[in-house]
Amino acid sequence: MTRYxxxxxxxxxxxxxxxxxxxxxxxxxxxxxxVGSYALRMIRQRWEGGPMD
Known part of the structure; x- marks a missing residue:
């Protein structure tokens, strides 16, 4: 709440x-x-070795 x-x-x-x-x-x-899901996707792509999506 904000008082004015x-x-x-x-x-x-x-x-x-x-x-x-x-x-x-x-x-x-x-x-x-x-941001968390994007980071997990980037980590998984790097781990599995290539663009999977």
Whole structure:
């Protein structure tokens, strides 16, 4: 949750959800799956000796 300030400098009492901070953990998880699977594929291709896909 992110708190915002009003135009007169007081803290706004309503909590608004920042969509970018909400998506940070799922995006990091998806990115980790993508990079991890790519790395495993490259390691397997090198291990087996050639382009298999």
């Amino acid at each position: 300030r009003t135009t007169d400098g007081k803290e706004d009492l309503k909590q608004r959800v920042d969509p970018w901070s909400t998506m940070a953990i799922p995006l990091a998880f998806i990115n980790g799956l993508y």
